[in-house]
Amino acid sequence: MPPSIELHDVQGNILHGYRLDHVAYLFLHARTEPAARELLARLAGRVTTARRHPPGLVPPTALNVAVTFTGFRRLGLPSAALDRFPAAFRQPTRERAERLGDTGESDPGNWDAGLGTGEAHLLLTLNADTEDRLRDERLRLLDLIGAVDGGVSVVHEQEAHALPAKREHFGYADGFSQPDIEGVERRTRMDDRGGGVPLDDGSGWRPLKAGEFLLGYPDEDGQQDDRPTAALARNGTYMVYRKLRQDVAAFRQGLCEAAERTGMPEELVAAKIVGRWRDGVPLRANPHREVKDLRDVVADVVSNDFRYLPHDAAGYECPIGAHIRRTNPRDGLRQGVLSARHRLIRRGMPYGRELPEDTAWDPDDGDRGLVFVCFNADIERQFETVQAAWCNDGDAFNLGADRDYLLGDTNGTGKMTIPGSPPVFIEAQPDLVRTRGAEYLFVPGLTALSRLATGDF
Numbered sequence: 001m002p003p004s005i006e007l008h009d010v011q012g013n014i015l016h017g018y019r020l021d022h023v024a025y026l027f028l029h030a031r032t033e034p035a036a037r038e039l040l041a042r043l044a045g046r047v048t049t050a051r052r053h054p055p056g057l058v059p060p061t062a063l064n065v066a067v068t069f070t071g072f073r074r075l076g077l078p079s080a081a082l083d084r085f086p087a088a089f090r091q092p093t094r095e096r097a098e099r100l101g102d103t104g105e106s107d108p109g110n111w112d113a114g115l116g117t118g119e120a121h122l123l124l125t126l127n128a129d130t131e132d133r134l135r136d137e138r139l140r141l142l143d144l145i146g147a148v149d150g151g152v153s154v155v156h157e158q159e160a161h162a163l164p165a166k167r168e169h170f171g172y173a174d175g176f177s178q179p180d181i182e183g184v185e186r187r188t189r190m191d192d193r194g195g196g197v198p199l200d201d202g203s204g205w206r207p208l209k210a211g212e213f214l215l216g217y218p219d220e221d222g223q224q225d226d227r228p229t230a231a232l233a234r235n236g237t238y239m240v241y242r243k244l245r246q247d248v249a250a251f252r253q254g255l256c257e258a259a260e261r262t263g264m265p266e267e268l269v270a271a272k273i274v275g276r277w278r279d280g281v282p283l284r285a286n287p288h289r290e291v292k293d294l295r296d297v298v299a300d301v302v303s304n305d306f307r308y309l310p311h312d313a314a315g316y317e318c319p320i321g322a323h324i325r326r327t328n329p330r331d332g333l334r335q336g337v338l339s340a341r342h343r344l345i346r347r348g349m350p351y352g353r354e355l356p357e358d359t360a361w362d363p364d365d366g367d368r369g370l371v372f373v374c375f376n377a378d379i380e381r382q383f384e385t386v387q388a389a390w391c392n393d394g395d396a397f398n399l400g401a402d403r404d405y406l407l408g409d410t411n412g413t414g415k416m417t418i419p420g421s422p423p424v425f426i427e428a429q430p431d432l433v434r435t436r437g438a439e440y441l442f443v444p445g446l447t448a449l450s451r452l453a454t455g456d457f
Contacts, residue, residue, distance in 0.1 A: 011446065015184050060129040062126070169368050171270070244434070319417065
């Protein structure tokens with residue numbers, strides 16, 4: 001029997017993403033322990049849970065709360081509990097930057113103020129269905145913050161807004177593939193096909209264990225993580241926040257040059273880089289479709305029910321180094337590595353003004369990119385493995401030092417291999433994506449959040 005997940009105690013946007021296209025992220029610093037606890041007490045009744053709403057009754061806004069490691073210290077969590085948090089969470093993100101490839105232009109010295117410094121104690125994530133409603137709710141939230149006795153201040157703030165046709169700034173439709181989780185009802189029957197773990201006999205898929213994403217439930221190894229304490233961990237998860245600036249003009253120029261050099265249509269090069277056509281259709285599902293301009297097209301149906309073995313072991317259809325094959329290798333990893341132990345729930349939203357189509361350079365050097373957010377039960381095993389071992393390095397895929405093309409080349413020697421007879425190579429572009437800040441946070445369950453507000457821990 002699948003576990004009965006306590007949806008009323010799980011914060012929203014984890015198990016089911018919001019269909020709210022506008023978001024503000026407010027990182028807060030509490031000057032005192034009483035101020036931190038008072039703020040949580042004021043917010044407790046406003047936090048959105050994972051409970052499903054009947055059609056037509058979905059709220060137009062949502063509010064969620066996450067806590068940094070320094071935030072737990074400010075809330076008065078005793079040392080014995082603080083020391084039981086995983087090492088990756090305890091260490092400042094700036095000190096983990098090099099292992100994640102955040103060097104050069106992505107070095108923490110170039111990050112936005114207030115991120116990765118330990119100043120931020122809490123993150124409030126406010127989602128809304130319209131920009132006007134986001135603005136109004138943000139002002140109400142700032143009034144609430146300003147009324148806290150003892151002082152709470154905003155140390156960093158970021159807005160993000162969905163782009164037309166579900167696009168991210170490089171022009172790809174996004175957000176189609178999320179894990180299928182045991183005990184979590186899916187919105188449609190298609191959602192569970194290809195989202196879980198491929199069965200060995202090739203007959204289908206099974207859901208991932210809930211403990212891969214929520215603490216207090218069994219994971220794929222049958223273990224139940226209750227750190228730092230069972231009461232605090234229950235129904236909580238770890239959140240990764242990364243502000244990623246995208247050099248859209250450089251990406252477009254590189255795509256054009258790669259098409260000219262290889263003789264491949266530009267849309268096919270774009271599909272080989274990511275592993276999906278720009279309308280979201282996976283290459284494995286339709287590798288030989290008619291090539292046309294897909295920049296403004298979103299597929300009606302996007303199936304995730306595909307594998308890489310045995311028919312595409314060499315990557316002739318979807319290159320082994322393609323973005324989606326790196327971030328979710330499905331059955332394509334050998335050497336005993338279990339992909340199911342490294343899955344992520346991805347959320348997030350584009351930020352910044354869209355660069356007009358057919359613009360090969362950016363006249364105002366606009367700041368645009370992606371606020372990347374993901375949820376996982378173990379930051380080091382899940383997010384950091386995907387980022388450092390699978391995206392920043394090619395060893396797991398027998399690709400040497402080749403990085404994910406979308407991350408950009410940091411030393412001018414990188415490439416992407418498109419297998420074929422003969423193979424062709426795409427020269428990597430420098431710094432296509434530059435990290436502008438990162439934080440690791442914990443998203444408590446509602447019961448734990450209330451107990452933090454009263455100092456029970």
